[in-house]
Amino acid sequence: MTTLPKILFLLLAMTLGVSANERPVDCVDPLIDTHLSRWFYFNSASRPFGMVNLSPDTQTKGSWKSGYLYGDTHIRCFSHVHAWQLAGIPVMPITGEMTGHQGMDTYQSEYSHDDEVVKPGYHKVMLKDYGITAELTSTPRIGFHRYTFPDAEEAYVLFDVGALLAHGPMVDAQVRKVSDHEIEGMSMMKRTGRRRKETAIYFVASFSEPIQGFGGWNATEVEGEGKDPKISKTPVHGVTEIKGANSGAYAKVPAGKTLLMKVAISYVSTENARMNLAAELAHWDFDATVKESSNEWNQMLSRIEVQGGTDDQRRKFYTDLWRAMLGRRIVSDVDGSYMDMTGDDPVARKVAPGPDGKPAFNMHNFDAWWGSHWSLNVLWPLLCPEVYSDFCNTSLEMYENGGRIPRGPSGGNYTSVMIGDSSAPALTSAWQKGIRTFDGEKALEGLVKNTGPQGGRYIGGYAVESNPNAWKEYEEKGYISRANSLPGGHGKAVSSLTMYNAYHDWCIAEMAKSLGKDDVFDTFIMKVGNYKNVIWPEKKCAWVRMPDGAWKDGFKPVDSVFEQDGFCEASAAMTTFFVPHDPQGLAEVCGGTAALADLLDGYFKASEPKNFTIGSHGRFHAETFVDYTNQDSTGMAHVFNRIGYPWLTQKWVRKVQELNYAGCDPYHGYNGDEDQGQMGAVSALMALGLFQFDGGSGRNSSFDLTAPIFDKVTIRLSEKYYQGKTVSIVVKNNQPDNVYIQSAAWNGMPWNACLMPFDSFIQGGLLELELGPQPNKQWGVTSN
Template identity: 45%
Template sequence: MLKKIFILFLLAALALQSNSQTANKRLVDEVNPFIDTHKSRWFFFSSACRPFGMVSLSPDTWALGSWNSGYLYDSSYIRCFSHVHCWEISGIPVMATTGAMKGQLGFEAVKSKFTHDKEIAKPGYHKVVLDDYGITAELTSTCRTGFHRYTFPASDTANILLDIGATLGQGRMDSAFIQVENGSQLSGYSVMAPTSRRKKTATVYFVAQFNQPFSKFGGWKKTGTAVTRTLLENVQAVSGKEAGGYVTFYQPSGPVLLKVGISFTSIEQARLNLQSELPHWNFDQVVNESYSEWDTMLGKIKVEGGTEKQRIKFYTDLWHSLLGRHIYSDVNGQYADNTGPATVIRHIPTDQEGKPLFNVHNSDGFWGSEWNLNILWSIAYPKVMSDMISTLVEYYKNAGLIARGPSGGNYTFVMSGDQAIPMIAAAYNKGIRSFDVEAAYKGSIKNASPGGIRDHVGYELPAHPYMQHYISSGYVPEGIDGKQMHREGCALTLYFAYQDWCMAQFAKGKGMMHDYQYYLQRSFSYRNVFDSSAGWMRPRELDGSWMKDFTPVSQGFNARGFIESNAAIYTYYVPHNIPDLIQLLGGNEKFAAKLQQQFEKAAPYKFVVPHGHHAEGWLDYENQPSLHMAHLFNYCKKPWLTQYWVRRIKEECYGDTTPYGGYNGDEDQGQVGALGVLMATGLFDVEGGASVNPHYEITSPIFDKVTIQLDQRYYPGKTFVITTINNKPGNNYIQSARLNGKPLTDFRFPHSTLIKGGTLQITLGATPNEKWGIGK
């Protein structure tokens, strides 16, 4: 008996200790930045970074290219530590070496081996040992300043290289300039050459301060027609093609600390950013402040229960959703507008205390964000959503079009359609209105008209008459002249129809009923590309005829008429009117059977196809067009199938926490991460939140408890709590639900209820309850 009592006491003590450790664990410790880093995009990995930080400092194991670049987990070498990992922009690479100067020979000559067993990476901090030199490198940052700490071997010459003119990330630099300001400070800039997406140059400026005087400064650049760069010594400045510089410390006094403030407007603004955000040299303090900022942001959604693996993936997903669309404006609100023939320095409006009302962001497009970022940000991060909208609307004020994927202060025309209006309508109709609503409304009408953003597709600068055809014929045909990608007419028709509905909802929310009726009528245009004889959406030619030799699944990147996908997937792209789509496809039972068959065909492949083969899948959770498909069973009175497939996709497609899976290679700046958060919490909205009466659709959460902290600057409630009963492996199905203590029989509930705060209690079981979720 005493032995049993002792064992019970010991087990209880261990449980208390485990609970205590869990309670004291910081949320940054739940994030694993290495997940799916074996095949990264340039902007995928940014470890020593603040939420949406202008500085996105991290090691580069491969420094060239938009794909398979930046930090790649299986690489053996680090080539530099660069400060900008953004959509179509990069800059300010730094490297530490010892011994003779080889910086003029490039990244390959100065790279160093490293191993993961001597590496630490968390949100806001990265530590790695450069084995070839015996240097311990540590990185952290504020929003606009990178902070480095290099511990060199005691007996070696210590070098810090700034190869600011080298080709980095998406492309080459046109030119670069670096100068000595005093014995411990440098400054300069890099001019990024245009890319196929960012059509104009963009400049990143910097000020670099060291914690101790350096012994020597030198540099390198290309001269004349030389293939290699010339090493320059006894100079105070270097400028030109592929220019760079270095400093040497013959006897550094302890670790060498380096602060690099950056700006996209001027050297003086880079200095202001540095001085405002990092006036001291306490590296560990900045690390802890970065951890605290991340803990606060990640803590907007707290989860309990689930497995350790599930919690790690959840907070890594949430981290990604707050990472990639980096701040572009300075601490005082200045930013560079490159939409015109020359750069213009703009100023964000300020509040009564002189602080900018919002941040301007650099950003990839929001193609598909109606099913991830728009929903997540509107729930937990409304100020982030507002800032993103303010950014896109600034371009309308400056150059006449609300932007789509702005980079370096310019349009990129990434992807297609008007990706801003789903976000704008969702924000407005959810009560997030701290942006210039009138400018957003006028700009959205401009974007939805001939000559607007919809007439630019796939990075192509010249406008084409897509909207003219859409308005006159009710669809966009194939065969409109043009050179770039993403111009497939059937897909454009479907996007324009949904975006028209979003415009209608925005108009209705504002009481503009004439506009509401006009755009609502246009939102039915998807019917014009539905071929009832085939049972699929089908492209139409310029003469109005159906495309010949049509098949729902094809080969390669695009099926003709569809953007990075095919008819088997785009047929379901009617997010604003799924009930009507169900009727087009023959009613609830036929719709469900058709969709179920596609999921069964895709299941052996974990619901994805390899990147670049998007036309070959019956569905594809590696890419945006099908991210809503599992949730469609809710609408044909079979919500248990949504619960089943969402759980499987969450685990099999997005559940991996190793460097070799988890995002399937195309995360697109937080979109897949945000979808993972929504799937884990059991909330979604096929309509993207844009309805004048937005709602949330329920699936089965994977956690015992989810607590959402509501932003009381926008919403009246404090917290919304989701709890589960009988949540254990295999219990995927909702048996019953109670919203604020009252039975909930529908599969969705209003946004207006969530923002008041309250509770949603979900009881789970191992077998479907086919009567729950279909209404009364």
Template identity: 40%
Template sequence: MVKTNKTILWHIVTIMILVLCLTSCEEKKVTETPYVDLVYPQLDTENSRWFFFSSANRPFGMVNLSPDTEIDGAWGSGYRYKVDTVRGFSHVHAWQMSGLSVMPVISSKERDSSIFTDFYSSFNHDKEVITPGYHYLELERYGIKTELTSTKRVGFHKYTYEKDVKTRSVLLNLNTVLGPNENIDGVLKKDSNMELSGSFIMTPTKRRPKPLTTYFKIRFNTPIAAIVEDNQTKNYLVILNDTSDPILMKVGISYTSIDNAEINIDTELPHWNFSKTVEDSKLEWNTLLSRIQVEGGSEQDQRRFYTDLWHALQGRRIISDVNGAYPDNTGAQFKIGQIPLTEQGSPKFNQYNSDSFWGAQWTINTLWGLAYPDIMHEFSQSLMQYYKDGGLIPRGPSGGNYTNVMTGASSTPFIVSAIQKGIVNEQLDTIYAALKKNHMPGGIMGKAGYEHFTDLGGGLQYYLDKGYVPWPLPENNEGIHLDGAGQTLEYAYQDFTLAQLAKKLDKKEDVSYFEKRASNYRNVFNDESGWMQAKNVDGEWSKDFDPYVYEHGFVESNAAQSTWFVPHDLEGLSSLMGGKEKAVEKLNAQFVKAEELNFTSGNSHESELHPEYRRIPVNLGNQPSIQTPFVFNKLGRPDLTQYWTRKVVEKAFSGLAPNTGYNGDEDQGLMGSLNVLYKIGLFQLNGGTEDNPEYQIGSPIFNKVTIELHPKYYDGGKFTIEAKNNGPTNIYSSTPIFNGTELPNFSIRHLDIVNGGELQLNMKNSAN
């Protein structure tokens, strides 16, 4: 008996060892698979904007260190591929924020007094290396080999000068135009023989109405010989001791204090091992990218896919320190906020800077909710922290303050989706009250784009009284995007999403109230024209109506594009059009016409104003109509969803070059996320906001897609999509099968996905 027990115990131990070995091997395999090496950071950089490009940064890092070839303006600035001149390496590339531009040079003030105004250097792309977390280029003017990497909050520089150089220096441009704003009142102090500290102020912008002070701490690996301040520019030249070793420089930043900038360095970068930091960054990126594994397709398909996925984790930036301190600029007076701490003393989440969640219902709502629920949870907590500080949930915060970017209450679908997917499950009544406040007079919904001091431009009172927002508005106001029909459509959809949360919380009166508001989209549908159409304050339809005129009552779109902005009631919309068949015929004709322009309004955001491009019936290069290929699915024609999503991917989202990619309008991961969803064949038309949200099934371009489900949020382990016989011509699927059960509606529910299993698609070359 004893022997038997020992034998059983031995077998159990052996099995456990094998399981642990297999698990370890599997983790090692995933980690070592070089997904990160497939990323092409230069994608669409000819159309870049200040926060668009990333290289030496971590996911959502406070520091986004990279070279700047253009420095004036939010658009057409930052790293622009066609510009061959480096104007500095700056640490902050964020929504309406910029800062701390530095430049290694060969100069001493005594020898070259013009260095403060004449320091730019050419470089050559042939001698450039860019991967996530690392950037290498050579400054031809000085013969300096520059390498950049970072942690979340610390930039790490490596400068290799030619051996005979005697005047190794670093220029700190603390007072300069930089991207969307200026850096002013920059000051620098020498703390020790190898350390500096200082601060500067980011001036307000039209979007970010208050200034923001940035603090920094700098450490060198070699002594400082002298510091020279220029009387004209007020910038600083740091002259270093002669050395034959490469110059290493750590730059920690903080929006709260110099002390916290130093704590950020001490915590995140206590060593001087540059190569280790590069590898750590690569590993962090690879770990996130490996949550979605694709097989099949061409090498370019895979490279573009992981570049898209990388973009989905870009743009939005941490603004809190490692100890949880963050800038709170929501009140009359600036103050330092503190994120709640865990029992171990670490912050429960990070505080974020972010462009609008406008259009996020069709992008990061789905992608983050599937593969990155931890990120979705953290962003939801951050948005609620703004509510606790300033009384409103923002739709796009910058510098610790509201920007009122774009229109509507775009954060509502994001947070409701997180709740419906079980990602956020605490203090739901508090969250509901916060969201509801945004939908009522005095809330975010009532403010037009960048309307800071009034709440007239949103036209909310008209929406409540008349059931639509007039165009034009009678009032004089400060905001932009004053496009009443488009605003009406957004508000109606967002009201629907809030009604879903009210239903979950059994708030019956609110369910009825917001469901009624959600039907307001009907008030801007003109039965005679067959399109959504703007009305004036007297209820008269806009005159000389043309459905292809851009922004004629519609936000960054035309009537043809925005008519389909009813993701919560496509049954109702199709009824207004005379039934599903007529609706399908109408939308299909729009796609046929849009294909002539490759489904986008040119290759840059500004091209939407072009006389021809602005008349495109469907624009997949901007958010208002990016859901339209999946509308066919809900209208009973999944074959057309499969056909058109494949066409869109082929013609608009397959390129891998600096002059193509996202048409210059990659709003901090939204277009990258959209590309990922099209390519794996999953989409959520209403943003995943109903109970047990529904996903529409499309046509994946890969043979196999595996999503690693986060074990803290989901129990299923893995969700796999297998597309058998897939190929460029086999784009149609027979009835999908999930875990042995057919899905005739070409849809699948959230709980089915997160409980794990395999979705099988048998691909063929015809819809019949």
């Protein structure tokens, strides 16, 4: 390329806002909003949905404000598991005196962001106290370490596998030297209030250099309980095995050299960890593994390509997509083995093989589906439908084993996260979108069972037992009164549960109709209007019923509390709009579409000064009308689309996107609980100008259209599920103030609706949008 064409090419790239060599993976910034992390939030050395998430920990106590926090100055360890209610296998390289028995407060090391490189699949940092350069990467089930040690008298790798980590202490631990190049062991996590059974993680660690010495430490005295006990530990040398609660081990390694270490894990056994090691990482080429990880991430992220926008907009968008493929991790081994923890005792099982002889799907661990109908359920079919299928099959495998479709499984355990029956929209949305590589009839059977008196629907947050009286009242009256709270967390959120039930019943009815089960459809379609029983027409707001049908005293649409009595992490005002299946029906109760639009527009205006947020998780969710930092608000701006005011959806979606989700540094980005990809998915969908207010669970589901922030979007749909079709969205007159759609065309023909049927979208084509600074109130108010 001669000089002049090269210059013109670079100028064109700058005009488009696209770097000449920019790949989607290169746009991802793992450090965004890491100043106040949850244990599972930060990711660096991890593959998409990988079992291993190897990363530094600056805080190791608690589920919140733990893991990697950007503002901290010391690294306590590198641990391999950062998942929903799971943690394990912390290691730390050191030089000088062996201080493992003195604990992380002693052997932690100062570090600086100036000496740090963080990318998807790779983390590099200098441990300043030891002069060690530590580099981390991974395969799905293996953490791969490269430590460059300085010249020193002694060098060690500590395996503090019995240490307290995140959600609680380890009740047992074991490390055994197998050979001069290999050790193996396990950690047994104590049960928590959410994960009700002790859960083991097994590992095998392989070293590139010979182990020169092995030993460890045992606890000799433990004072106190909880998350900060006082433990005295005694070092033990010249042994081949260390075991017991609060124990750990060290491997003495050559100083002044570069050490490679592979740590494979399994939830089944050390033998399976060794099998994972042989299958996934037979070589010692660290740099090649970093490249493989980067390429895998890039392949996934490239399924949605954007052009234009600012550098920060592209950086945030691809970070959002990346986050949507984290957190909800694989828990089965390469041969499909996994631990079934649904019964009284753990049972090792294996996923049946598919036609290629490999496991038909991966088993996954995940936080609740709660809220995913407005986030992951919409994005995943575009981004990773094959993984969505795995999640559906995981749910049915657990149903087969334990008799209940899970709300949010942890390591094979039932956890009953939040309240409601959020697996209903998750499974039905996949089915309606053509992801039918799971047993639909079994899914429907399990979903119907969940709605019964002993079903998962009536188990409160993290509880075990249901409240059959709540079921009875709902079936008889069409609402749950304050008298029939559920056991467990959010048990008083009876009006939220009534709202959820109505939507979830609609999801079940729609799936039943798709499967030709008219009797099931007839039963559940009769309940989909039950949300109206907790909408107070005179107040135009959801509220709480008493057993006699009277409204509870003390009405307030918002209140300065974590969650209002009767509502789940929300205010009464925002819960009013939880009607994904029937916004028109809500309008009828609240005085018509104009009255509802005016009310909701006022809520957004009132919430704008606080950027539609309440701040970090743990603040008062109920203090505001609109809260885009938590799940139950994330569909509110799209209500306007469904009641004839699409220009207001366009206005407020862009406002929320810019004020709440556009942050692109360690102190901003999500402004709350990102929750394993959910807020990343909402942010990405807003940037694309796509959404599904009904969560995609309807037989005739549609995308809600708004203005993308990019000049062009290219979505490459799955070959397996959507014949590899491509959808392109081209935006004309795209300027920061031009947020309103003036006109649209689909495959060259005028498109006058603010909705596009999903079935039309997946046929592929070109959507052209022309934008302007003022609303065109004639566009989008009719159907095509």
